[in-house]
Amino acid sequence: MKLTNLLTSAAVALGLAAGAAMADTTKVGFVYVGPVGDGGWTYEHDQGRKAVEAEFGDQVETVYVENVAEGPDAERVMTQMALEGADLIFTTSFGYMDPTINVAKKFPNVKFEHATGYKRADNVSTYSARFYEGRAVQGTIAGHMTESNIVGYIGSYPIPEVIRGINSAYLHAKKVNPDVQFKIVWAFTWFDPAKEADAAKVLIEQGADVILQHTDSTAPQAAAQAAGNVITFGQASDMSEYAPKPRVSSIIDNWAPYYVARTKAVIDGTWESVDTWDGIGAGMVGIGEISDAVPAEVKEAALAIKDAQANGTYHAFTGPINKQDGSAWLAEGETADDGTLAGMNFYVEGIEGDIPQ
Amino acid sequence: MDLSAINPVLLIASLMVAATPLLLAAIGELVVEKAGVLNLGVEGMMIVGAIAGFATAVESGSPFLGFIAAAIAGAALSILFAILTQFAQANQVASGLSLTLFGLGLSALMGQSYVGIKPPQMGDIHIPVLSDLPVVGPILFGHDIILYFGIALTAAVWWVLKYSRLGLVLRAVGENHDAAHALGYKVLKIRLLAIMFGGACAGLGGAYISLIRVPQWTEGMTAGIGWIALALVVFASWKPWRALLGAYLFGGVTVVQLNLQAAGVAIPVEYLAMSPYLITIIVLVILSADKSSAPASLGRNFHASR
Numbered sequence: 166m167k168l169t170n171l172l173t174s175a176a177v178a179l180g181l182a183a184g185a186a187m188a189d190t191t192k193v194g195f196v197y198v199g200p201v202g203d204g205g206w207t208y209e210h211d212q213g214r215k216a217v218e219a220e221f222g223d224q225v226e227t228v229y230v231e232n233v234a235e236g237p238d239a240e241r242v243m244t245q246m247a248l249e250g251a252d253l254i255f256t257t258s259f260g261y262m263d264p265t266i267n268v269a270k271k272f273p274n275v276k277f278e279h280a281t282g283y284k285r286a287d288n289v290s291t292y293s294a295r296f297y298e299g300r301a302v303q304g305t306i307a308g309h310m311t312e313s314n315i316v317g318y319i320g321s322y323p324i325p326e327v328i329r330g331i332n333s334a335y336l337h338a339k340k341v342n343p344d345v346q347f348k349i350v351w352a353f354t355w356f357d358p359a360k361e362a363d364a365a366k367v368l369i370e371q372g373a374d375v376i377l378q379h380t381d382s383t384a385p386q387a388a389a390q391a392a393g394n395v396i397t398f399g400q401a402s403d404m405s406e407y408a409p410k411p412r413v414s415s416i417i418d419n420w421a422p423y424y425v426a427r428t429k430a431v432i433d434g435t436w437e438s439v440d441t442w443d444g445i446g447a448g449m450v451g452i453g454e455i456s457d458a459v460p461a462e463v464k465e466a467a468l469a470i471k472d473a474q475a476n477g478t479y480h481a482f483t484g485p486i487n488k489q490d491g492s493a494w495l496a497e498g499e500t501a502d503d504g505t506l507a508g509m510n511f512y513v514e515g516i517e518g519d520i521p522q
Numbered sequence: 523m524d525l526s527a528i529n530p531v532l533l534i535a536s537l538m539v540a541a542t543p544l545l546l547a548a549i550g551e552l553v554v555e556k557a558g559v560l561n562l563g564v565e566g567m568m569i570v571g572a573i574a575g576f577a578t579a580v581e582s583g584s585p586f587l588g589f590i591a592a593a594i595a596g597a598a599l600s601i602l603f604a605i606l607t608q609f610a611q612a613n614q615v616a617s618g619l620s621l622t623l624f625g626l627g628l629s630a631l632m633g634q635s636y637v638g639i640k641p642p643q644m645g646d647i648h649i650p651v652l653s654d655l656p657v658v659g660p661i662l663f664g665h666d667i668i669l670y671f672g673i674a675l676t677a678a679v680w681w682v683l684k685y686s687r688l689g690l691v692l693r694a695v696g697e698n699h700d701a702a703h704a705l706g707y708k709v710l711k712i713r714l715l716a717i718m719f720g721g722a723c724a725g726l727g728g729a730y731i732s733l734i735r736v737p738q739w740t741e742g743m744t745a746g747i748g749w750i751a752l753a754l755v756v757f758a759s760w761k762p763w764r765a766l767l768g769a770y771l772f773g774g775v776t777v778v779q780l781n782l783q784a785a786g787v788a789i790p791v792e793y794l795a796m797s798p799y800l801i802t803i804i805v806l807v808i809l810s811a812d813k814s815s816a817p818a819s820l821g822r823n824f825h826a827s828r
Contacts (some may be wrong), residue, residue, distance in 0.1 A: 200630070200742065202635060202637035202638075203637075203741075203742060204740075230643070232742065267670060269741050316783070348784045348785075348786070349783075349784075350780055357745045358743045359731055359735055359736055359744075359745060359747075360735045360745070363536075363540060363777060364780050367777065367780040367781050367784050368784050370528075370533070370536065370781075371528065371529075371781065371784050371785065382738075382740055383740075384738060387736060387737055391643075391737075406638055406640070451692050517786050521790060521791040521792060522790075
C-alpha cells in the first residue's frame with residue numbers, strides 16, 4: 166500500500182513537472198536520414214540542433230531521431246514527434262518531402278521545415294543551401310589539379326540538387342582545363358560506407374585522380390588516402406581529419422544560424438512559411454580551408470570564384486551554356502533562374518552518360 | 523563507352539576484397555546450419571565484430587589483435603543466442619532476429635567515441651618475385667592475410683565436413699539430433715561449439731569491413747551483408763565451395779557494375795544496381811538443381827527427454 170502510494174505521488178509529481186515544463190518550452194524535433202556520427206550531412210544538422218540548444222537554453226527542448234528511412238518510416242516518426250508536442254519539426258532529407266507534407270496536413274498547428282525540397286504549405290517551409298556555389302569552387306580546383314584529366318564523381322540519387330552539383334563542378338573544371346572528363350557513378354544511397362568506398366576505388370582504378378562525392382560518409386576519403394595520389398573534397402562537413410591530403414577543401418553546411426532564427430520565430434510567434442535558398446554570401450555554404458596540397462595560384466583562383474559568388478558579382482551558371490544534347494540553354498551573359506535550377510534534370514554539354522530516370 | 527578503362531587485374535583483385543566479409547560470414551553460418559541450428563543473428567554479430575575489432579585495433583595499434591577481438595566478440599554474442607535457444611529452448615528464428623537488433627544497438631553504443639578515427643593499416647603481404655609478377659601477382663599474391671585466411675577456412679571447413687570424424691558427428695547432429703543423442707553424442711555441446719564458430723566467423727567478417735574494406739567505423743556499416751550471407755548459405759546448398767563461388771560472384775558483380783557505370787556503359791543504372799543479387803541467385807539456383815537439401819533438423823530445438 167505504502168509503495169503504491171509512493172509510486173502514485175511520484176508519478177503525479179513527474180506529470181506536474183512535465184506539464185509545467187511543457188507550458189513554456191518550445192519543443193523542436195529533428196528527423197535525420199543518417200546517424201549523427203556520419204561525419205557529414207547529418208552531423209552538420211545535429212550541430213545546428215546543438216546551436217539551438219545553446220542559444221535558447223531552457224526555453225527549448227530538442228529531440229531527434231536518426232537513421233530514419235525515406236518513406237513511410239519517416240511519416241511515422243514525424244507523426245510521433247507531433248503527437249509528443251513538438252512545435253517545430255525539421256525534416257532534413259530530400260526524400261522526406263511527401264511525408265512532411267502529409268503529416269503537416271494532419272497537424273496544422275505544428276510548424277514544419279523541410280530541407281532541399283520544393284513542396285510548401287501554410288505550415289511547411291522549405292530551406293536549402295546553394296551547394297552548387299561550393300561545387301564551382303571544387304570544380305575549379307579539380308580542373309587545375311587533375312593530371313589524368315579524369316575526375317570521378319560519386320552521385321547519390323539523380324535528383325536536381327545532385328545534378329546541379331555535377332553540372333556546376335563540370336563547368337568550372339572545364340573552364341580551366343578543356344580536356345577534363347567526368348566519370349559519374351550513382352551509388353543510390355546517401356550513406357553506405359562499404360559501397361561508397363567501392364565506388365571510390367573503382368573510379369580511382371579507372372584513372373580518376375580527383376574524387377568528388379555527394380554521399381555522406383568519409384569512406385571515399387579513406388579510399389583515396391589508401392590509393393595515394395588522389396585528392397578529394399569534404400562533403401557537407403569539413404572532414405578535416407583527412408587534410409591536408411587527400412581532402413584539399415570542402416563544402417561545409419552551416420545550418421545553425423537558420424535553425425536558431427526559425428526557432429526564435431516560433432518562440433516569438435512570427436513564424437511564416439517561407440522558401441529559403443542561401444549560398445556562400447549568407448554563410449549557409451562554407452568553403453573549408455584549402456590545404457597546402459593545392460598550389461598557391463590555384464588556391465587564389467578558387468578563392469576568387471568563391472568571393473565573386475559571395476558578393477553576387479558572379480553566378481555559377483552564367484551563359485553561354487548548352488544542354489548535353491547541344492541545344493542552347495543560356496545565352497552569352499545570361500544567368501540561370503532559380504526555377505530552372507530547382508528542377509534541374511539535364512546535364513550540360515560535355516558530360517557523358519545519361520541521368521538515371 | 524570506354525571499356526578499355528576497366529583494368530581486369532585490378533578488378534579481380536578488388537572483387538576478392540569485396541567478397542571476403544561475405545565469405546567469412548557465410549562459412550560460419552554454414553557450419554552452424556550443418557549442426558541443425560538456424561541463427562538469423564549474423565548481421566548483429568558482424569556489426570559487433572566490426573566495432574570490437576576496430577576499437578581494439580585503434581587502442582592497441584595492431585590490426586591483428588583487432589581481428590582476434592572481433593572473433594571473440596562475435597563468439598561471445600553468439601553464446602547469448604546459444605543460451606536462449608539451446609538451454610532455454612527459445613524459438614531460433616525470434617532469438618536470431620532479436621540478436622541482430624541487439625547487435626546493431628550495442629555496436630552503435632560501443633562505437634560512440636570511435637567515429638572519424640582512422641584505424642592502423644594492415645599491410646598487404648609481399649612475397650619477393652611472386653608479388654611482382656604481372657597479372658598473377660596482384661590477383662594471387664598481393665592481398666592482406668585475412669583474405670587468404672578466408673579461402674583457407676573454406677578449404678578447412680570443406681575437408682572437416684566431408685572427411686573427418688568431427689564433421690560426420692556434426693552432420694549427424696544436424697540431420698537427426700535424436701539419433702545422434704542415442705548414439706551418445708553430446709548434441710547441445712556440439713551445437714554450442716558450432717554456434718560459437720559461426721559467431722567468430724561473422725565477427726571476423728565484420729572486422730574485415732571496418733578495418734580493411736572501408737576502413738573506418740560508422741554506425742550500421744555492414745549494411746545488410748549478414749542477410750546476404752544467410753541467403754548465400756541456402757543458395758549454396760550448404761556446400762563450402764559453392765558458398766565461396768557465390769560470395770565471389772556477388773562481390774564480383776558488385777564491383778563490375780560500378781566499373782561499368784564509371785566506364786559509361788549504356789545499361790540503365792537500375793539494372794546494374796540489382797544485378798549482383800539477380801546473377802548470384804540465378805547461378806546458385808541452377809547449381810543447386812542436384813536436389814541437395816537442408817539438414818533435416820535445421821531450426822528444431824533439441825531436448826534430451828523427448
